[in-house]
Amino acid sequence: MILGLSIALMITSTLMILLVLLHKGKGSGLSDLFGGGISSNYGGSSVVERNLDRITIVAGGLWFSLVVALSLLLK
Numbered sequence: 001m002i003l004g005l006s007i008a009l010m011i012t013s014t015l016m017i018l019l020v021l022l023h024k025g026k027g028s029g030l031s032d033l034f035g036g037g038i039s040s041n042y043g044g045s046s047v048v049e050r051n052l053d054r055i056t057i058v059a060g061g062l063w064f065s066l067v068v069a070l071s072l073l074l075k
Helices: 002-022 030-034 036-042 047-074
Strands: none
């Protein structure tokens, strides 16, 4: 159980890093490579950015719950 949670935590940690890097910052983000910069220049937040926000929030919640579950098992 602990091994499975540890592997899932490593996977979600990597996913969180990638998702955060895809967000557009003050400068140009990695999301510009996938066309996110073109649509965001014309009209505020695009559908891609909103979906990326939602996916990041869900992945963050999953990451947090895995950290709590693993800490409870190791205690």
